[in-house]
Amino acid sequence: MSYFDGIAPIAYEGPETANERAFRHYDPDEMVMGKRLEDHLRFAVAWWHSFAWPGGDPFGGPTFERPWFGDTMDHARAKADAAFDLFAILGQPFFCFHDADIRPEGASFAESTRNLEEIVDYIGVKMESAKTKLLWGTANLFTHRRFMAGAATNPDPDVFAYSAATVKTCMDATLKLGGANYVLWGGREGYETLLNTDLGRERQQAGRFLQMVVEYKHKIGFQGTILVEPKPQEPSKHQYDYDVATVYGFLKEFGLEGEVKMNVEQGHAILAGHSFEHELSLAAALGILGSIDMNRNDYQSGWDTDQFPNSVPEVALAYYEILKMGGFTTGGTNFDAKLRRQSLDPEDLVAAHVGGMDVCAAGLKAAAAMLEDGTLEALREARYAGWDSEDARALLKNATLQDCYDCVIERPINPEPRSGRQERLEYLVNRFI
Numbered sequence: 001m002s003y004f005d006g007i008a009p010i011a012y013e014g015p016e017t018a019n020e021r022a023f024r025h026y027d028p029d030e031m032v033m034g035k036r037l038e039d040h041l042r043f044a045v046a047w048w049h050s051f052a053w054p055g056g057d058p059f060g061g062p063t064f065e066r067p068w069f070g071d072t073m074d075h076a077r078a079k080a081d082a083a084f085d086l087f088a089i090l091g092q093p094f095f096c097f098h099d100a101d102i103r104p105e106g107a108s109f110a111e112s113t114r115n116l117e118e119i120v121d122y123i124g125v126k127m128e129s130a131k132t133k134l135l136w137g138t139a140n141l142f143t144h145r146r147f148m149a150g151a152a153t154n155p156d157p158d159v160f161a162y163s164a165a166t167v168k169t170c171m172d173a174t175l176k177l178g179g180a181n182y183v184l185w186g187g188r189e190g191y192e193t194l195l196n197t198d199l200g201r202e203r204q205q206a207g208r209f210l211q212m213v214v215e216y217k218h219k220i221g222f223q224g225t226i227l228v229e230p231k232p233q234e235p236s237k238h239q240y241d242y243d244v245a246t247v248y249g250f251l252k253e254f255g256l257e258g259e260v261k262m263n264v265e266q267g268h269a270i271l272a273g274h275s276f277e278h279e280l281s282l283a284a285a286l287g288i289l290g291s292i293d294m295n296r297n298d299y300q301s302g303w304d305t306d307q308f309p310n311s312v313p314e315v316a317l318a319y320y321e322i323l324k325m326g327g328f329t330t331g332g333t334n335f336d337a338k339l340r341r342q343s344l345d346p347e348d349l350v351a352a353h354v355g356g357m358d359v360c361a362a363g364l365k366a367a368a369a370m371l372e373d374g375t376l377e378a379l380r381e382a383r384y385a386g387w388d389s390e391d392a393r394a395l396l397k398n399a400t401l402q403d404c405y406d407c408v409i410e411r412p413i414n415p416e417p418r419s420g421r422q423e424r425l426e427y428l429v430n431r432f433i
């Protein structure tokens, strides 16, 4: 018997349907800008939120009572069975996992690794008869108490070594399951108080750790992309991978900017005081936009609420940046989103994903329409048209302050301000949403 018994695979029925168990906007085969919608969006279900999260919060214990909750390998297999049952209902092409989501912790590193290898084989067999592939794997280096003072940035070299060994096993697992990417989110790579922290040292440790990951990727011939996922705080007071700009500087410092891209999460962007589209636009401009963790942060809470997305206008601006850079290559849209703790039923889990997929599909189609219309990009380009002239280009390339001075005096230059047309642009965008 399946946990999702009685729930049939979700089909596309169009925007007018009253059926809760149907897609209104997500038709995987719909062609958008010459590509199937499924291949644009590349949806993934997150194992941790959908199958491992028990519904607790700082004031209350678990609210979910899933039949697969427990610490044995039998539980782990039952969890994988339920996961693949949900995948068959949603029909999404990918999933993502941490080691700790899929296997029970062992009494030793060796036992944890054996558990991981065993469940990876089990999942591998399930994948043979399913359409679902692995978008990315990652290591949980933040839940167990050994990681409380960080993983790579821990003051104890034993924790550094343990963390590196753990990442090795997770990269092996990701390679074995044919993963398209490998993610590093620095869960506790930061500090609680500067009073006990040597920032300089911890930076160096984090840099060397990431170099080791890239070296190992090449050693084992992993063809996927290594992704870093920025977040400014939570669980630690301050996290080193604060935002896209900060991580880019870090990659440059350690010579990794050609090797590592970003996994940008909506909620993390909000926590950093940015919009999602700001982080995506910057990552695209720097050539390091890899993949996204799609969710929605509560704008008042101040922590990472990981809700399913429900705002088409917001999602549209995010996909606009993605389409503008040419779309995902190895990346995709991972629902790093969880149910609210009162949403107890299997039906809730299905509906959350169906709703999220529909919001993303509607957003992506609006973004594609804006791009195909071209007005927004034409106006943006026109704003910089002054730079198209030979003289202007030479100015940027070779001119000195003295050259500029001479030119301003001789021509003479007296700049005339032009409208930025913000309200008109906002109004234009609304036409597509």
Ligand code: XLS
Residues within 6 Å of the ligand: 098, 138, 183, 185, 229, 231, 265, 293, 304, 336
């Ligand atoms: C937590 C992060 C985490 C990463 C994977 O805030 O979003 O879920 O995506 O470790």
Ligand code: NI
Residues within 6 Å of the ligand: 185, 229, 265, 293, 336
């Ligand atoms: Ni995430």
Ligand code: NI
Residues within 6 Å of the ligand: 265, 267, 268, 304, 306, 336
């Ligand atoms: Ni997050």
